Amino acid sequence: xxxxxxxxxxxxxxxxxxxxxxxxxxxxxxxxxxxxxxxxxxxxxxxxxxxxxxxxxxxxxxxxxxxxxxxxxxxxxxxxxxxxxxxxxxxxxxxxxxxxxxxxxxxxxxxxxxxxxxxxxxxxxxxxxxxxxxxxxxxxxxxxxxxxxxxxxxxxxxxxxxxxxxxxxxxxxxxxxxxxxxxxxxxxxxxxxxxxxxxxxxxxxxxxxxxxxxxxxxx
Numbered sequence: 174x175x176x177x178x179x180x181x182x183x184x185x186x187x188x189x190x191x192x193x194x195x196x197x198x199x200x201x202x203x204x205x206x207x208x209x210x211x212x213x214x215x216x217x218x219x220x221x222x223x224x225x226x227x228x229x230x231x232x233x234x235x236x237x238x239x240x241x242x243x244x245x246x247x248x249x250x251x252x253x254x255x256x257x258x259x260x261x262x263x264x265x266x267x268x269x270x271x272x273x274x275x276x277x278x279x280x281x282x283x284x285x286x287x288x289x290x291x292x293x294x295x296x297x298x299x300x301x302x303x304x305x306x307x308x309x310x311x312x313x314x315x316x317x318x319x320x321x322x323x324x325x326x327x328x329x330x331x332x333x334x335x336x337x338x339x340x341x342x343x344x345x346x347x348x349x350x351x352x353x354x355x356x357x358x359x360x361x362x363x364x365x366x367x368x369x370x371x372x373x374x375x376x377x378x379x380x381x382x383x384x385x386x387x388x389x390x391x392x
Contacts, residue, residue, distance in 0.1 A: 174304055175304045176226060179306060180223045182215075182223075182369060186219055186372075186373060186376065189373070189377050189380055190212040190213045193380045194209050199392060200387050200392050204254060204255045204258025204259060208255045208379050208383060211249065211376070212376045214241075215372055215376065217241065218244060218245075219369075221241055222306055230300045234309065235298055238309040243293065245288060246285060246288035246292040247289075249288060249322050250285060250288065250321040252329060254278060255329075256277075256325075256379075257277035257332055259336060259345065259379075259383070259386060262390070263340045263389075264339050265336055265338065265340075280324070284320070284321035285321075291314045291315045291320075295314050296313060297312050297314075298310070330346060330349045330353065332345070333348075334346055340389065344381050344385075345378055345382040347378060348377065349378070352374065355368045355371035355374075
């Protein structure tokens with residue numbers, strides 16, 4: 174069951190990543206690039222989990238797992254940059270948009286520093302079998318919810334509210350709220366699938382927002 178779900182997640186993220194890259198090529202910007210990169214990393218992340226039971230416990234699966242945690246450290250919080258950039262392009266930040274965008278990069282750097290320490294310096298891989306999937310998790314990280322992901326979602330929610338007020342576009346906020354709710358679901362089999370679907374939904378919501386902003390800009 175979970176293997177099929179992760180294959181579906183991988184294919185969904187691949188489709189969203191291709192769309193995000195096309196939008197970036199159509200209108201290159203730091204926010205659009207910051208949107209594309211985590212989605213591309215999630216294709217790898219979900220793909221490795223999907224094939225983990227085929228590879229089994231061992232060096233190969235461990236080697237494929239390391240890029241997952243590098244992506245978590247460097248790319249998970251970068252949607253804070255995307256969210257603030259979208260709010261600025263929607264006209265929700267007024268004349269202060271440059272200051273907010275600079276602040277988003279500072280916040281991103283702080284979250285990367287935290288993530289590098291949590292996901293890489295303290296990395297201690299341990300295999301986990303859940304239903305029909307096998308993957309490695311980090312048992313050496315800081316206990317509790319991952320701060321970079323929490324901060325990213327909260328910033329996206331705040332910016333989603335601003336975008337909703339500025340251009341009557343609800344989907345950025347809806348995607349972020351969906352991810353927040355699904356991340357809090359207990360991790361039984363159904364909860365595990367729903368919590369991971371939050372990444373797909375938020376990524377799609379942000380890609381749709383990029384498309385909407387490009388339409389408003391006449392592109």
